[in-house]
Amino acid sequence: MNFPTNVFSKNATFDGALSIAGIKATTLAKEFSTPLFVIDEDDFRSRALAWKSALEKHFGAQAGHVYYASKAFISVEVAKWINEIGIGLDVCTGGELAVGLAAGFPADRIEVHGNNKSEAEITAAIAAGCATIVLDSFHEIERVNRIAGAHNVIQKVLLRLTPGVEAHTHESISTAHEDVKFGFSIASGAAWKAVEEVEAAPHLRLAGIHSHIGSQIFVADGFEVAATRLIEFLARFRDHFNRELPELDLGGGYGIAYLADESTMDPDQMMANLAAIVKSQCAAHDLVVPTVSIEPGRAIVGPSTTTLYEVGTTKVVTLENGANRRYISVDGGMSDNIRPSLYQAEYLAIVANRESTESTRDSRVVGKHCESGDIIIRSIELPGDVDAGDLLAVPATGAYGRSMASNYNHMVRPAVIAVKSGTARVIVRRETVADLLSLEVVESPRTLS
C-alpha cells in the first residue's frame, strides 16, 4: 500500500499494519475500544512549535502570540501542552475559558473571542485577568467597559474588523466578507465608529485590530488583501489620533491536507508571506511594524489525530447506472465526525489492522446512525476484502471531530487518547450511557404563570 504520510501524523507508520508512535492500531483498539481518537502528542507539539518558530523567525521582535484556537479541539491536557510550548490560547466561550483555567493556563496569554459574549462570560474573563478581549459589536464595547469598570481595571482590547475579503472556502467557514455576523465593517464605517467609542471608554485600552478571513485556506491572497486593508486602517488611526496601535492579529484559517493529493500549509512559508505583506504595507504607510499574532487551530491539531473505527457490516448495492457500490458500516459516524455531512468535507481511510493484497473497489464508509446522510467518506477505493472486524483509520480528524461531536442516537462520544514514544493514555474518557442518563431528572411540576 502507498501509505499517505502527508495526511497522517508524523509518527504514524505502516508496516503490514498501522502503528502510531510505535503502538499498533490493533493494540490501541483492543486497549481503548473503538471508535477512538488517537492524538500523536509529538506531532501536535511539533506543529504548535513550528508556527511559533515561524512567527518569531519572520516577525522577529514584532512576533506576538500564536493563539491556539480552542474551538478546533481543547481539553485540559492539550491546554497544558500549549502552555508548555509557550503559545497562547484563543477561547470564545466561558466553557473554553474554563478548560484553560482548569489547566492552569496563564491568563496573560489568553485571548477572548466571540460574537455574542454573555455578561457572565465577560465577567469571568475579566475576573481571570485575560490579557486580551476581542470586541465584536457595539453592545460589547459598552458591556466590557462597564464590567471592567466594576472590576476596577483597564481592559486591553482589540477590535475585530471585517475587511471585506471572501476567502476561497466553504461559505460556513468564510468569515470576513461583509455579510457575516462577525466584526465591524471597515467599508461601512462601523469600524471607525467602534474605534471612537472604544477611545472614549474609560475602562478600555485599544491595543490593535483583528481579522479572521476564514478556514481551510491554501492561498495567501486573501490574507494579503485583509492585511493591506487592516494596515490602511492602522494608518488612518495614526493620522487621526497621533499614535500607533501596537498590535495586529491576523487570525487563522491555514489549510491542512485531508486527502492524499493535498498538502498542509507550511508555517515557514506562510509566515514569510505574511511578514512580507505586513512589512511592505507598514513601510508604505510609514508605520512601525506592529506586534503580529496569529490563531491556528486546525493547522495544529487537525493532522495530529487519527480516528480508529471497527467495521461492523458491509453491503453491496447496485446503482442506477448498473455499477456496484459497497457500503462499509463502522461503529461511529456523524456523531463523531459531522464535517462530511455538514461541509461535504472529504476524508480518506485505510485498513489499519492488516495489509490487503485484494484489488480495490468503490466503497462508501458510513456510520451507524439512523440516517442516510450518515456518511464518513462518500466514495473511496478500498480493498475488496474489507469485512466485519477490520479496523479503519481515518486521518486528520483532530479538528472539529471530537469538538463538534454529539450524542445523536444516544451514542456515547469516543475517548481521546494521547500516544507518545510507545506509550498511551486517555486524556478525554469515553462517555458511558450512565453519563447520558445523568442528565435525566425527576422533578415535581411547579405552578408558574
Place this chain on the structure above:
Amino acid sequence: MNFPTNVFSKNATFDGALSIAGIKATTLAKEFSTPLFVIDEDDFRSRALAWKSALEKHFGAQAGHVYYASKAFISVEVAKWINEIGIGLDVCTGGELAVGLAAGFPADRIEVHGNNKSEAEITAAIAAGCATIVLDSFHEIERVNRIAGAHNVIQKVLLRLTPGVEAHTHESISTAHEDVKFGFSIASGAAWKAVEEVEAAPHLRLAGIHSHIGSQIFVADGFEVAATRLIEFLARFRDHFNRELPELDLGGGYGIAYLADESTMDPDQMMANLAAIVKSQCAAHDLVVPTVSIEPGRAIVGPSTTTLYEVGTTKVVTLENGANRRYISVDGGMSDNIRPSLYQAEYLAIVANRESTESTRDSRVVGKHCESGDIIIRSIELPGDVDAGDLLAVPATGAYGRSMASNYNHMVRPAVIAVKSGTARVIVRRETVADLLSLEVVESPRTLS
C-alpha cells in the same frame, strides 16, 4: 402580530407575549434560563394518541403498533409518556434502548433498528426481551441467530427492505432508494436471499417486512409505491412458502410544518391513504391484510417543542447590492439546532417577550459559535426594534434539536422542560461546565506496542 398557530404547539398562545400551557415565556426564561427547550406535554401526548387512533381507525384489527422513533428525541420521562399512551418504542442503538429500559418501558413493545448493531447491542436487546429486531444486513442475520441461540430463544425479526423509492426530500433523510446503507434491496435479489437465510436460521422467526422511505414527506405517493412493492414481496413469500407473513411495518417520515405557510401531515388522512393502498394491494394479491405498524418520530415530538433564546447582540451589515441585513445573535446556535446548517432547514422565530409595533426588517438569526455558518434562520422579517434582552421563540424544534446537540465551543446543552396546565418541570437538566470537565482524566502513560 399574526401568531402562526400552525407551527407552535397546541397550548401556545400569544396575548402581548408568548405563553405555553399558560406560562409566560418570560417566566420560563427567568426560572430555567436560556436557551431552553420547552415541550408542551399535552401536545406531545395528543399527537402520539392521534397517530395511534388513526392507525386503529383505519386498520382496525390489523392495526399494529405506532413505534415512536427515539432518534427524534428521547428521554426517560418521554419514554414514560409513550408507555402510558400505549404505543411502542423504536430504538436503534444500545443507548436508546437503555433510556427505554430506564423508563421501565415494556420490552414487548420495543422494536430494535440500526444498520450496524454491535454484538453488545444485539445481546442487550435479546436479553431484555425486545419483541422485534429489524434485520438490516446478512451479517446481522448470522449474529442475531447466533446470539438468540446462546440465549435459548427464538427471536422475532422483520427484514428491512429497500423498495427503490426516492422520496421527495433532502438526500440525507431519504432512505429507501437503492444507493443507501439501509436494508436489503428487492430489485437486486438481496431481499429474497435474506428471506431464505432467515427461514433457514433456527433461532429466528420471520414475522414480516419493513421499509422506511425517508423523512419530512408530505405526499403519499412514495408510501404508495413502497407499499405496493412490499405487498408484492409478501405475495411472493406466500407463493413460495405457502404461508403469509403477518406483519408489515411502513416506517415513518411524516412531515411537519416549520414555516407559517406549511402544514403538518394529518394522521387521520395519512392513515386513510395508507390503509386504502394496503387493502387494495392485498386484495389484488389475495392476501390477508397484515398487521401494519408505523414509526412517526418527528411528527409526534417536532411540533411539541419550542426553543427560547435570549438576544445578546444585534448588528446591521450592508450587502453587496446595497441592502441592509440585520444580524440578531442569540445565546445558543448550531450546538442546539444543527438542522439549518446540516440540511438547510428553515425555521421561523417570533419575539416572545412583548408585542412590537415596529415595522419589520430583513434579519438573520445567528448563534454564538465561532463560525459563520452558525445560522438558525437565514432570512426572516422581524420587528425593527429587536434588541439585546429580547426573547426569541423558535417553534417546532422538538425533533433533532436536543437529540443532535453538541458541545461545540464547549457550550453546555440546554435543559428540556415539560410544561402542562400551568406547571413546569425539568425533564433533562442543563449541562454544566463541570459535566464537560468530568470527562477529562489524568492518566499515566502506559507502554504498549
